[in-house]
Amino acid sequence: MTSTGNAVQANYDLAFDLYPYARVADQDACVRHPVVVVGGGPVGLTLALDLGRRGTPVVVLDDHAGPGQGSKAICFAKRTLDIAHRLGAAAPMMDKGIVWSRGRVFHGDGQLFQFDLQPEPGDRHPAFINLQQPYFEQAMVKAIRREQAAGAPIEIRGGNRVTGLEVRDDHARLEVDTPDGPYSLEADYLIACDGARSPLRKMMGLGFDGRVFEDNFLIADVRMSADFPTERWFWFQPPFKDSGQSALLHKQPDDVWRIDFQLGSDIVREVELQDDRVRARVDAMLSSQTGEVPAYDLVWTSIYRFQCRRMRQFRHGPVFFAGDSAHQVSPFGARGANSGVQDAENLAWKLDLVVKGKAGQPLLDSYHTERAFAADENILNSSRSTDFMTPKTDASRLFRDAVLDLAGRYAFARPLVNSGRLSVPCVYEAHHGFGPDDFDGPVKTRPGSACCDGPLGNGFLLDALTDGFTVLTLGQANLSVPGLAHLHIERPTAEVAARFLGDAPGAVYLIRPDHHILARWAETTPDAVLAAVARATGQEGFHAPEA
Amino acid sequence: MPLKLDPNLSDPDGAYDLLIAAHDGLDKAQSDALNARLILILANHIGDLDILSEALQAARAAG
Ligand SMILES: Cc1cc2nc3c(=O)[nH]c(=O)nc-3n(C[C@H](O)[C@H](O)[C@H](O)COP(=O)(O)OP(=O)(O)OC[C@H]3O[C@@H](n4cnc5c(N)ncnc54)[C@H](O)[C@@H]3O)c2cc1C
Numbered sequence: 001m002t003s004t005g006n007a008v009q010a011n012y013d014l015a016f017d018l019y020p021y022a023r024v025a026d027q028d029a030c031v032r033h034p035v036v037v038v039g040g041g042p043v044g045l046t047l048a049l050d051l052g053r054r055g056t057p058v059v060v061l062d063d064h065a066g067p068g069q070g071s072k073a074i075c076f077a078k079r080t081l082d083i084a085h086r087l088g089a090a091a092p093m094m095d096k097g098i099v100w101s102r103g104r105v106f107h108g109d110g111q112l113f114q115f116d117l118q119p120e121p122g123d124r125h126p127a128f129i130n131l132q133q134p135y136f137e138q139a140m141v142k143a144i145r146r147e148q149a150a151g152a153p154i155e156i157r158g159g160n161r162v163t164g165l166e167v168r169d170d171h172a173r174l175e176v177d178t179p180d181g182p183y184s185l186e187a188d189y190l191i192a193c194d195g196a197r198s199p200l201r202k203m204m205g206l207g208f209d210g211r212v213f214e215d216n217f218l219i220a221d222v223r224m225s226a227d228f229p230t231e232r233w234f235w236f237q238p239p240f241k242d243s244g245q246s247a248l249l250h251k252q253p254d255d256v257w258r259i260d261f262q263l264g265s266d267i268v269r270e271v272e273l274q275d276d277r278v279r280a281r282v283d284a285m286l287s288s289q290t291g292e293v294p295a296y297d298l299v300w301t302s303i304y305r306f307q308c309r310r311m312r313q314f315r316h317g318p319v320f321f322a323g324d325s326a327h328q329v330s331p332f333g334a335r336g337a338n339s340g341v342q343d344a345e346n347l348a349w350k351l352d353l354v355v356k357g358k359a360g361q362p363l364l365d366s367y368h369t370e371r372a373f374a375a376d377e378n379i380l381n382s383s384r385s386t387d388f389m390t391p392k393t394d395a396s397r398l399f400r401d402a403v404l405d406l407a408g409r410y411a412f413a414r415p416l417v418n419s420g421r422l423s424v425p426c427v428y429e430a431h432h433g434f435g436p437d438d439f440d441g442p443v444k445t446r447p448g449s450a451c452c453d454g455p456l457g458n459g460f461l462l463d464a465l466t467d468g469f470t471v472l473t474l475g476q477a478n479l480s481v482p483g484l485a486h487l488h489i490e491r492p493t494a495e496v497a498a499r500f501l502g503d504a505p506g507a508v509y510l511i512r513p514d515h516h517i518l519a520r521w522a523e524t525t526p527d528a529v530l531a532a533v534a535r536a537t538g539q540e541g542f543h544a545p546e547a
Numbered sequence: 548m549p550l551k552l553d554p555n556l557s558d559p560d561g562a563y564d565l566l567i568a569a570h571d572g573l574d575k576a577q578s579d580a581l582n583a584r585l586i587l588i589l590a591n592h593i594g595d596l597d598i599l600s601e602a603l604q605a606a607r608a609a610g
Pocket of ligand 1: 042075
C-alpha cells in the first residue's frame with residue numbers, strides 16, 4: 001500500500017468549506033460500493049447528483065473540503081444550465097450569474113465591430129452566464145445536500161485522497177489517505193473525475209494524445225466598483241504595452257473582472273506574476289478606452305498553459321474517465337467544465353441502468369464513443385480558435401490579419417473572426433444506437449442532437465421531459481407507448497412548431513434520459529419505439545436483423 | 548455546380564491586367580496581404596466549400 005505519510009495536505013486555499021473531512025465506518029473495513037467517483041469538481045459533483053437522484057448509490061472522494069480560491073471557469077453555457085436545472089441546482093447559479101449580451105472586438109487601437117447575443121426566444125436559459133466556478137460547485141453541493149435530506153444515496157467524503165489503485169476485471173480497489181490514516185475501499189465502477197493532472201490516470205499508466213500549445217496566458221481577476229460596462233472585450237494585437245498577442249476582458253459577479261493576456265511562449269513566470277508587472281498591463285487595458293485608470297484590487301493572478309488533447313479510451317474496464325481527466329481544451333469557447341458536465345450526464349443514466357440490471361455493458365461502451373466524439377469536436381473548435389489567435393505559420397498569419405482588416409469594413413468577414421466559439425452540445429450524428437430518422441423535419445432536432453427548449457403552457461418544454469425515456473408527440477401525431485413516459489403537445493407554440501415540426505402536421509420524437517433526441521418519425525407504432533429504446537440500451541433484439 | 552476549369556472570363560487580358568494593376572506600388576508584404584484579402588472576398592462570394600476545396604486542390608496540383 002502506498003501512503004503519502006503526509007496525509008492530505010491541502011494543495012490550495014479553499015473558496016468554500018463544503019465537505020469537511022469526517023470519519024466514516026468504512027474506514028475500519030474494506031467495503032465494496034456500486035459507484036465511486038474520485039474528484040468533487042464540477043464534473044464529479046454533477047455525476048454524483050444525477051446518479052443519486054436516480055437512486056444509484058454513489059460515494060465521492062475528494063482530497064480537499066471544497067473548491068479552491070480563484071475561479072478557473074467563468075462561462076457556463078445554456079446546455080450546462082439546462083442540465084443543472086434538471087438536477088435542481090440551477091436557481092442559485094442564475095441568481096448569482098451575470099448575463100451579458102454585447103461583445104466588442106478590437107484590433108490594435110480600433111474597434112472592429114460589436115455584436116449582440118440574443119437569447120433564443122422561448123428558452124429558459126441564455127446562451128451562457130458568467131459565474132465563478134466555486135459558486136457553480138457550491139450550488140451543486142447545495143442540491144446534493146437537499147437530495148441527501150430527501151434520502152438520495154449520495155455521500156461526499158472530503159479530505160480523502162486516493163493514493164493507490166488496483167484495477168480488476170469487475171471492480172477496482174482504492175487506497176485512500178485521510179487525516180485519520182489510510183483505508184481501502186472497492187468499487188464496481190470507478191469514475192475518475194480527478195482533473196487535468198488526474199492521479200488515477202497516472203496510476204494506470206495512461207497518457208494523452210494531442211497538441212500542447214506553448215502559449216502562456218496571464219489571468220488576472222480584478223475587483224472594481226467603477227461603472228464599467230457589462231460586455232466582453234476582446235483584442236487582437238492589443239495596443240497597450242507588453243500585452244501580448246491577444247487580450248480579453250470579461251465581467252464576473254461580485255464586481256470582479258476576468259482579464260486574460262496571451263503572453264506567448266517565451267516568458268519567465270515569476271517575473272510576469274509580479275504585482276507591478278501585472279498592474280502595468282491591467283492599467284493599460286482598463287484605461288485604453290477612457291484614458292483613465294479606475295481604482296481596482298487584484299483578486300487573483302495566475303499563469304496557465306493550455307493543451308488540446310484527450311485520452312485514447314475513456315473507459316478501461318470498470319474505470320471511466322470524465323471531464324478534465326479525460327480531455328483538455330484551451331479556454332477559448334469555455335468548453336472545459338461545460339463539456340465535462342455533459343460527460344457526467346451522459347454517463348449517469350447509463351450507469352444507473354446498468355447498475356440496476358436494466359441494460360448491458362454495450363450501453364457503457366457508448367459513453368466512450370459518444371463523449372470521445374464530443375471531445376474531438378471541442379478540441380477541433382478550441383484548436384481553431386487558438387490557431388486564429390496565435391497564427392503558427394506565415395500563411396496563417398497572413399490570412400488571419402486579412403480577416404481582421406476586412407472585418408472592420410465588411411460584415412462577411414466577421415463570422416471568420418475567431419476569439420472562441422461558444423460551447424454548444426455536440427450532435428451524436430450517425431452514432432450507433434441513434435435513429436431512425438423517419439421524419440423530414442428540422443435539422444435542429446435531428447436524432448443525436450440535444451433536445452431544444454421552447455415555451456410550453458406557462459413553463460418550458462424541457463421541464464416536461466422525464467429523467468427516463470420520453471415519447472414526445474406533437475400536432476396530429478399522438479401515440480402512447482406502454483412503459484414509457486408520454487408528452488403530447490396538441491397545439492405547439494410557434495417556437496416549438498418551428499423547432500420540432502417545420503411544415504409537417506405532426507411528429508413523434510423519442511428522447512433519451514439525457515435529453516438527447518434518439519429517434520423521430522412522421523408516424524410510427526409502439527413496437528418501433530420500443531425497438532429504438534432496446535437498440536439504444538443494448539438490450540435483447542439489438543442483434544436481430546432489422547426488417 | 549462543379550468548379551469551372553474551362554475558360555470563363557469574357558476578357559482574359561483585361562482580367563489579368565486588373566489583377567496585376569491592383570498591386571501597383573505595393574511592396575511584397577502589402578501584395579501578400581492584398582492577395583489574402585482578395586481570396587477571402589472571393590471565397591465568400593463562392594460560398595460553397597466543395598468548390599473552394601476543389602479550387603484549392605486545382606491550385607496546388609498546378610504548382
Ligand atoms: C483559467 C481557466 C479558465 C477556464 N474557463 C472556463 C470556462 O469559462 N468555462 C468552462 O467550461 N471551463 C473553463 N475552464 C476549464 C474548467 O475549469 C475545467 O474544465 C473544470 O474545472 C474541470 O472540472 P473537473 O471536475 O473535470 O476537474 P477539477 O475541477 O480539476 O476537479 C478535480 C477534483 O479532483 C480532486 N482530486 C484530484 N486528485 C485527487 C485524489 N488523488 N484524490 C481525491 N481527489 C482528488 C481535486 O482536488 C479536485 O477537486 C477554465 C480553466 C482555466 C484554467
